[in-house]
Amino acid sequence: MANDSSFLFSGIRFDRKKFGADIARFQKKVSDADSDSAKISSAVEEESEKTRETASTKKRKRKGTKEAVEGFSVFRNSTYVAQSNDEVRADEESVELNKKKEHNRQLERDAILRKKHNLHVSGYNVPSPLQSFDELKSRYNCPSFLLRNLKELGFKEPTPIQRQAMPVLLHGRECFACAPTGSGKTLAFVCPMLVKLKDPEKDGIRAVILCPTRELTAQTYRECKKLSKRKKFRIKLMTKHLSRNADFSKFPCDILISTPLRLRLAIKRKKVDLSRVEYLVLDESDKLFEPELFKQIDSVIKACSNPSIIRSLFSATLPDFVEERARELMHDAVRVIVGRKNMASETVKQKLIFTGSEEGKLLAIRQSFAESLNPPVLVFLQSKERAKELYGELAFDSIRVDVIHSDLTQEQRENAVDNFRAGKTWVLIATDVVARGMDFKGVNCVINYDFPDSAAAYVHRIGRSGRAGRTGEAITFYTEEDIPFLKNVANLMAASGCEVPSWLMELRKKKWKKHRPKRESISTKPDL
Numbered sequence: 351m352a353n354d355s356s357f358l359f360s361g362i363r364f365d366r367k368k369f370g371a372d373i374a375r376f377q378k379k380v381s382d383a384d385s386d387s388a389k390i391s392s393a394v395e396e397e398s399e400k401t402r403e404t405a406s407t408k409k410r411k412r413k414g415t416k417e418a419v420e421g422f423s424v425f426r427n428s429t430y431v432a433q434s435n436d437e438v439r440a441d442e443e444s445v446e447l448n449k450k451k452e453h454n455r456q457l458e459r460d461a462i463l464r465k466k467h468n469l470h471v472s473g474y475n476v477p478s479p480l481q482s483f484d485e486l487k488s489r490y491n492c493p494s495f496l497l498r499n500l501k502e503l504g505f506k507e508p509t510p511i512q513r514q515a516m517p518v519l520l521h522g523r524e525c526f527a528c529a530p531t532g533s534g535k536t537l538a539f540v541c542p543m544l545v546k547l548k549d550p551e552k553d554g555i556r557a558v559i560l561c562p563t564r565e566l567t568a569q570t571y572r573e574c575k576k577l578s579k580r581k582k583f584r585i586k587l588m589t590k591h592l593s594r595n596a597d598f599s600k601f602p603c604d605i606l607i608s609t610p611l612r613l614r615l616a617i618k619r620k621k622v623d624l625s626r627v628e629y630l631v632l633d634e635s636d637k638l639f640e641p642e643l644f645k646q647i648d649s650v651i652k653a654c655s656n657p658s659i660i661r662s663l664f665s666a667t668l669p670d671f672v673e674e675r676a677r678e679l680m681h682d683a684v685r686v687i688v689g690r691k692n693m694a695s696e697t698v699k700q701k702l703i704f705t706g707s708e709e710g711k712l713l714a715i716r717q718s719f720a721e722s723l724n725p726p727v728l729v730f731l732q733s734k735e736r737a738k739e740l741y742g743e744l745a746f747d748s749i750r751v752d753v754i755h756s757d758l759t760q761e762q763r764e765n766a767v768d769n770f771r772a773g774k775t776w777v778l779i780a781t782d783v784v785a786r787g788m789d790f791k792g793v794n795c796v797i798n799y800d801f802p803d804s805a806a807a808y809v810h811r812i813g814r815s816g817r818a819g820r821t822g823e824a825i826t827f828y829t830e831e832d833i834p835f836l837k838n839v840a841n842l843m844a845a846s847g848c849e850v851p852s853w854l855m856e857l858r859k860k861k862w863k864k865h866r867p868k869r870e871s872i873s874t875k876p877d878l
């Protein structure tokens with residue numbers, strides 16, 4: 351203040367003594383005024399500081415939010431921003447946690463559904479099973495023509511194999527599957543194929559289905575046609591004529607259905623290009639991988655060279671060697687098993703009958719037909735010669751009987767199948783040519799006139815009955831030569847819920863493969 355007054359009064363002589371009181375008063379005023387002004391200025395300063403701070407805080411807040419969003423903060427020391435980042439992090443964590451919780455809930459739902467339908471899966475990240483066919487639309491945008499066809503065909507609920515195999519294939523995953531006979535495996539691979547192919551195209555063969563027999567290719571062709579009604583997919587059945595004469599580059603083909611032999615012939619003639627194939631199905635895969643078909647299968651698999659191809663293997667029996675092949679062949683495949691692997695159908699009542707001799711078999715079948723013939727009946731024999739012999743015996747009895755084996759012409763084979771399907775034939779005598787895959791509706795009884803040559807043959811043969819939830823019956827005749835393999839059948843029977851006498855279960859089990867003993871000829875005529 352002294353400095354201030356000397357500056358104020360510089361150049362003026364001033365009697366400080368005389369005006370001491372005034373000076374004192376004045377000084378007080380000035381100092382009061384000073385302090386007021388200081389107060390004001392400090393208040394203003396404070397206010398403007400506040401304003402500055404508010405502005406800068408707002409700015410920082412804005413910036414802070416922006417930085418947090420970008421995951422980088424320039425105001426590392428700011429408490430506010432730290433909180434903001436924490437909040438953002440907490441939000442993110444809670445979103446993540448909810449996702450995880452929902453994922454776990456979904457896994458639980460999947461596990462419950464799989465347990466309910468006896469489904470066993472292995473593989474990485476297996477897609478959820480289907481709750482209903484409607485999910486084909488909601489989850490996979492299934493075209494309406496297909497849903498309409500499923501409805502018209504009377505398929506209300508997916509079967510267990512369809513519940514799991516369909517989503518796997520629709521996710522673009524490769525798959526090997528084992529499900530009981532008559533459980534709807536055909537639909538399980540045809541449906542996803544039709545969804546994925548979307549529309550007919552003219553750019554070469556896009557899907558291939560391989561089946562071990564001509565009869566089965568014809569049946570699968572018909573199924574594909576029924577399911578693709580209202581959509582003009584070009585579906586071709588590889589006939590003998592096509593495999594020998596056709597040039598597949600000359601006509602469009604979305605789906606080709608063939609036996610390995612016929613397709614290999616066309617590949618060798620260089621008249622079929624499989625390099626664009628997107629889907630390859632090996633139906634009855636264990637049969638296809640048997641040594642006699644191996645070369646043909648191998649050449650088809652090699653010809654299907656599209657790196658993004660989706661391959662799938664289906665059968666009611668899946669031996670370990672096929673699983674190994676599948677694992678070698680496929681990428682990131684999912685394994686789907688319904689029930690237990692290699693099981694006989696639970697809906698077939700199974701019986702074993704000791705006939706003593708060949709003559710005993712003939713008597714037993716005649717007696718059984720005389721007592722209660724409940725057509726349609728399928729009778730299996732181990733060779734075409736024996737099938738012809740039995741036909742020769744029964745053809746003159748008063749029952750409508752027919753025979754099917756590989757010595758017949760294509761037309762004769764087709765007629766035999768058609769007549770049996772139409773109910774014109776009551777008893778169809780057959781070799782294993784119709785043991786796999788054939789879906790003869792409502793076969794009441796399968797008779798193993800000759801003991802099957804393997805566990806797989808037993809499972810597939812008796813599986814011609816008791817299909818799609820129906821019940822059926824299977825009778826297996828056995829003679830002395832077959833006794834070493836009785837235990838194997840007994841085990842299959844017990845595993846599928848049939849009652850088995852305890853003495854049978856106490857027998858020893860023997861390796862059972864290609865058991866086709868030389869048997870006496872079937873004849874009631876006396877030897878000349």
Ligand SMILES: Nc1ncnc2c1ncn2[C@@H]1O[C@H](COP(=O)(O)OP(=O)(O)OP(=O)(O)O)[C@@H](O)[C@H]1O
Nearest residue numbers: 505507508509531532533534535536666787789818
């Ligand atoms: N979802 C479904 N609901 C009712 N019936 C069905 C369903 N899916 C398929 N079917 C019917 O079940 C029957 C058996 O189907 P399919 O021939 O595909 O069996 P599979 O499992 O391939 O038998 P196999 O092992 O003997 O070849 C067919 O008549 C088919 O029409």
